[in-house]
Amino acid sequence: MMGQSSRLLLLLAFLLAADLSGGQSCYEPNDPEPYVYFSHKTAYQLILNSKFKPVPYCRPTFVWMFIRPGTSYPNTNESMEIRQLHQFKNRVIKNHEERRNGHLCSNVLDSLKRWEFEVNPTSEDDISPQGRMDMQLLARRMKDKMSEVLAKEINPNTFKIYASEDRKVMNSAEEFARTMFGNDFRSKIPIEKIENNSSFIGLESCPKWTDAVQNSEASLFRKSPEYLDMVSQMSKRLGFLENITDSIILAMYESCRYHKALVIESYPAWCGLFTRQELQLLEYHEDLDYFYKYGYGSEINTKVGCPIAKELMGYLNDVAKNDTDGPSAVFRFGSSAGLLTTLLALGVAKDTISLTHSNYPAQYRRQWRMSRVDPFSSNFAVVFYKCEQGDEENKVMFYLNEGVYDYPGCNVGLCSWKFFENKFKDYLGPNGCNEEVCHDKSRASDVRCGVFVAALIPIVLAYLSV
Numbered sequence: 001m002m003g004q005s006s007r008l009l010l011l012l013a014f015l016l017a018a019d020l021s022g023g024q025s026c027y028e029p030n031d032p033e034p035y036v037y038f039s040h041k042t043a044y045q046l047i048l049n050s051k052f053k054p055v056p057y058c059r060p061t062f063v064w065m066f067i068r069p070g071t072s073y074p075n076t077n078e079s080m081e082i083r084q085l086h087q088f089k090n091r092v093i094k095n096h097e098e099r100r101n102g103h104l105c106s107n108v109l110d111s112l113k114r115w116e117f118e119v120n121p122t123s124e125d126d127i128s129p130q131g132r133m134d135m136q137l138l139a140r141r142m143k144d145k146m147s148e149v150l151a152k153e154i155n156p157n158t159f160k161i162y163a164s165e166d167r168k169v170m171n172s173a174e175e176f177a178r179t180m181f182g183n184d185f186r187s188k189i190p191i192e193k194i195e196n197n198s199s200f201i202g203l204e205s206c207p208k209w210t211d212a213v214q215n216s217e218a219s220l221f222r223k224s225p226e227y228l229d230m231v232s233q234m235s236k237r238l239g240f241l242e243n244i245t246d247s248i249i250l251a252m253y254e255s256c257r258y259h260k261a262l263v264i265e266s267y268p269a270w271c272g273l274f275t276r277q278e279l280q281l282l283e284y285h286e287d288l289d290y291f292y293k294y295g296y297g298s299e300i301n302t303k304v305g306c307p308i309a310k311e312l313m314g315y316l317n318d319v320a321k322n323d324t325d326g327p328s329a330v331f332r333f334g335s336s337a338g339l340l341t342t343l344l345a346l347g348v349a350k351d352t353i354s355l356t357h358s359n360y361p362a363q364y365r366r367q368w369r370m371s372r373v374d375p376f377s378s379n380f381a382v383v384f385y386k387c388e389q390g391d392e393e394n395k396v397m398f399y400l401n402e403g404v405y406d407y408p409g410c411n412v413g414l415c416s417w418k419f420f421e422n423k424f425k426d427y428l429g430p431n432g433c434n435e436e437v438c439h440d441k442s443r444a445s446d447v448r449c450g451v452f453v454a455a456l457i458p459i460v461l462a463y464l465s466v
């Protein structure tokens with residue numbers, strides 16, 4: 001957050017700029033609180049909502065958690081995209097200093113001049129120091145809040161940790177486990193590897209999923225009047241007579257949000273070139289993309305999380321029955337796709353109206369807002385409570401990024417187990433998960449397969465729309 005003195009400096013800079021340009025106004029960001037919501041690449045420390053209060057008369061007895069890796073460096077493709085901005089930056093400078101077409105104030109241009117991008121190729125797509133810190137802080141807070149559950153003898157029966165083989169996922173799991181269980185965690189609780197082809201990975205391991213992804217909405221949005229206007233405004237601002245390309249706009253945005261997430265206190269040069277409204281538009285573009293890629297926008301996505309939901313329901317059911325043989329806590333580490341798959345299976349962050357390329361203004365208050373739902377280090381916890389007062393002993397609460405998730409049908413987030421059990425009882429049943437969703441095992445009999453799927457769709461739809 002910006003201090004008082006830097007705000008004053010900004011104001012001074014603004015006044016100076018207005019003066020020196022001889023009445024002609026130049027562009028510079030004038031938001032007292034810069035916009036920091038960058039969809040699925042938002043810095044966790046900037047959105048985290050950890051106002052945790054114990055639930056009165058209830059004590060937590062079991063925790064299940066899914067955690068996305070901490071802030072990572074750009075991957076190889078993203079690095080390449082961002083690197084092309086060096087050349088672009090020089091063109092912008094030239095527009096200002098030689099052609100005199102540019103509209104950036106000199107302090108904004110100076111900050112752009114100082115911009116450099118370098119990621120060690122060996123660090124690409126790996127967790128960053130900030131990401132490691134996110135994991136440590138998260139583990140520390142969980143340990144404090146859930147001390148009743150987590151202060152148990154540490155062994156492979158009381159705690160489970162699962163992580164996919166991806167390097168940043170594994171490194172995040174290790175960082176978390178080190179804070180939670182001590183430096184010698186490896187000898188106490190092994191991190192169990194989830195194979196790449198396992199349904200517990202989420203959408204990414206689903207062979208049919210790649211086929212199902214068809215994301216024309218995001219590209220249609222890039223043709224919408226509001227988006228084209230943004231491109232045209234930005235082009236003029238930077239001193240171009242032609243409109244700059246989508247790929248440049250997206251590279252600027254990518255650079256901006258990585259920089260902010262990697263160095264939280266920074267005020268990245270590329271971020272400063274966008275207005276608040278433009279950043280909101282780009283945020284929607286990303287959310288729209290994810291809505292069809294990983295969200296409620298594609299029907300198959302809502303079914304892939306079944307095995308994860310089934311596992312969760314199984315654990316909760318055991319705790320409800322006072323079965324004490326199970327673990328006290330289960331921590332699953334995986335990608336965004338895995339986290340979102342889990343949320344979809346439980347109906348979290350679901351809007352009544354789909355996101356489309358044409359309803360941006362109507363989606364201003366959308367649930368599907370990745371800046372809040374799926375920033376770097378995003379996490380989803382399900383906690384089972386045993387309560388001493390009130391109608392029921394067994395309660396369940398969801399925490400999304402450490403904030404209480406106000407699940408529809410529950411009491412400010414506190415759900416009766418009966419409600420939950422009833423809502424998701426199909427996951428507990430013998431036919432809980434339709435294996436055919438991802439793996440087409442019954443090629444021999446297409447007819448049977450068709451009937452099977454047709455019979456399942458109404459069931460799945462029924463519990464999604466309750």
Ligand SMILES: *[C@@H]1O[C@H](CO)[C@@H](O)[C@H](O)[C@H]1NC(C)=O
Pocket residue numbers: 075077
């Ligand atoms: C990188 O880009 C190449 C070529 O466009 C593409 O085939 C590949 O899937 C991309 N990789 C990632 C990790 O996005």
Ligand SMILES: *[C@@H]1O[C@H](CO)[C@@H](O)[C@H](O)[C@H]1NC(C)=O
Pocket residue numbers: 165166167196
């Ligand atoms: C699984 O995926 C990870 C990264 O995506 C890769 O490093 C690893 O080699 C893969 N493992 C197997 C067995 O394919």
Ligand SMILES: *[C@@H]1O[C@H](CO)[C@@H](O)[C@H](O)[C@H]1NC(C)=O
Pocket residue numbers: 195197198199
């Ligand atoms: C995943 O792949 C491994 C090794 O190829 C195999 O042994 C295992 O059965 C596979 N699992 C699933 C769920 O297909």
Ligand SMILES: *[C@@H]1O[C@H](CO)[C@@H](O)[C@H](O)[C@H]1NC(C)=O
Pocket residue numbers: 228229231232241242243
């Ligand atoms: C740039 O885009 C705007 C909005 O689509 C359009 O009106 C304008 O004609 C374009 N400018 C050029 C030079 O093509």
Ligand SMILES: *[C@@H]1O[C@H](CO)[C@@H](O)[C@H](O)[C@H]1NC(C)=O
Pocket residue numbers: 320321322393
């Ligand atoms: C679980 O234990 C509590 C208190 O120990 C008891 O009141 C409750 O009836 C038990 N529930 C079941 C399903 O056995």
